[in-house]
Amino acid sequence: MNEFQLKYGCNPNQKPARIFMADGSDLPVEILNGRPGYINFLDAFNSWQLVKELKEATGMVAATSFKHVSPTSAAVGKKLSPALKQACFVDDIEGLDDSPLACAYARARGTDRMSSFGDWIALSDECDEVTANIIKREVSDGIIAPAYTPEALAILKSKKKGAYNIVKIDPAYIPAEIERKQVFGVTFEQGRNNYKIDRSTLDHIVTKNKDLPADKAIDLIIALITLKYTQSNSVCFATDGQAIGVGAGQQSRIHCTRLAGQKADLWHLRQSEKVLSLQFAEGVGRPEKNNIIDLYLSDEADEVLADGVWQKNFAVRPAPFTREEKAEYLASVKGVSLGSDAFFPFSDNIERAYKSGVSYVAEPGGSVRDDLVIEAADAHNIVMAFTGMRLFHH
Numbered sequence: 121m122n123e124f125q126l127k128y129g130c131n132p133n134q135k136p137a138r139i140f141m142a143d144g145s146d147l148p149v150e151i152l153n154g155r156p157g158y159i160n161f162l163d164a165f166n167s168w169q170l171v172k173e174l175k176e177a178t179g180m181v182a183a184t185s186f187k188h189v190s191p192t193s194a195a196v197g198k199k200l201s202p203a204l205k206q207a208c209f210v211d212d213i214e215g216l217d218d219s220p221l222a223c224a225y226a227r228a229r230g231t232d233r234m235s236s237f238g239d240w241i242a243l244s245d246e247c248d249e250v251t252a253n254i255i256k257r258e259v260s261d262g263i264i265a266p267a268y269t270p271e272a273l274a275i276l277k278s279k280k281k282g283a284y285n286i287v288k289i290d291p292a293y294i295p296a297e298i299e300r301k302q303v304f305g306v307t308f309e310q311g312r313n314n315y316k317i318d319r320s321t322l323d324h325i326v327t328k329n330k331d332l333p334a335d336k337a338i339d340l341i342i343a344l345i346t347l348k349y350t351q352s353n354s355v356c357f358a359t360d361g362q363a364i365g366v367g368a369g370q371q372s373r374i375h376c377t378r379l380a381g382q383k384a385d386l387w388h389l390r391q392s393e394k395v396l397s398l399q400f401a402e403g404v405g406r407p408e409k410n411n412i413i414d415l416y417l418s419d420e421a422d423e424v425l426a427d428g429v430w431q432k433n434f435a436v437r438p439a440p441f442t443r444e445e446k447a448e449y450l451a452s453v454k455g456v457s458l459g460s461d462a463f464f465p466f467s468d469n470i471e472r473a474y475k476s477g478v479s480y481v482a483e484p485g486g487s488v489r490d491d492l493v494i495e496a497a498d499a500h501n502i503v504m505a506f507t508g509m510r511l512f513h514h
Contacts, residue, residue, distance in 0.1 A: 463490070466492070
């Protein structure tokens with residue numbers, strides 16, 4: 121198949137629309153089910169590159185949850201703790217511990233469930249039945265993977281009344297070195313970003329503390345590869361084998377860091393006993409629970425706790441999670457990793473990151489204020505590596 125006709129482009133008025141191979145070769149994908157759209161394929165091809173590179177860099181299976189051409193999270197196949205299983209709504213999934221791929225997707229989907237609503241999924245390896253069972257009950261647009269077991273394919277085909285988008289990609293496909301796109305009738309051309317991110321990317325440690333454990337190096341690699349396929353400017357927090365906060369597409373670097381830090385904080389708070397013990401009212405669905413938890417943890421908690429309202433959300437009215445209690449809980453968080461797709465122009469990014477438990481940083485370096493950024497990292501005993509490579513993605 122050399123081309124695939126799309127219903128429309130980014131918006132319904134943008135017709136005609138198609139994907140095709142300009143050199144006349146076959147497309148590297150096979151549509152097994154559904155009819156993916158323009159944005160679906162943008163998510164599919166970006167997300168596939170991310171998980172493929174994560175697998176190559178770490179040797180572990182990987183998954184990502186994408187929305188609007190940026191990842192909400194990405195993760196490798198590490199087992200989940202009981203608390204994390206509950207926070208990710210997968211504590212009832214049979215066989216989860218036996219499927220590293222299912223663990224990877226459970227982490228990726230469970231990181232930022234608000235943003236992942238209606239996601240596009242990419243898997244580095246063959247989709248198995250356990251992973252498909254997680255996907256089956258989530259609101260999702262589609263999936264790309266190199267293969268599917270017969271059982272998994274049957275489960276996924278049952279979604280959306282048989283219209284769920286399922287794409288199979290040739291894992292051996294290598295794109296041309298030169299890529300092109302058009303904007304306003306003008307053709308842009310550039311070499312592909314083939315920069316390889318691996319353990320050697322982190323060799324240039326510029327801080328006094330140079331102790332970078334192997335598991336923290338993996339977290340930094342996950343953050344950097346996630347950023348490679350995130351709309352810039354972007355910052356990514358990662359820990360325990362997964363991205364836990366992505367600040368994408370912000371014009372200001374500090375806004376990236378604040379946004380990513382806020383998401384990372386929420387990820388930690390979702391695993392607190394106060395949240396895990398919430399007793400929801402009968403009939404409250406999974407998407408509604410996400411919204412309720414998000415509001416419960418926000419400064420607008422009265423929207424779900426006020427008299428006459430809480431009864432719709434909870435079987436038992438929970439005590440408020442006060443700002444002081446949240447601050448105390450988050451103060452115990454340490455060992456988080458942070459990646460940035462460009463240099464930090466000011467030390468305020470380090471100060472904000474430290475508030476969210478960051479102990480390890482990877483950024484390109486090259487700012488006229490690098491000395492102040494290093495000084496701030498040293499003040500907090502943070503390990504910081506300069507990668508020497510910017511990772512802008514547009």
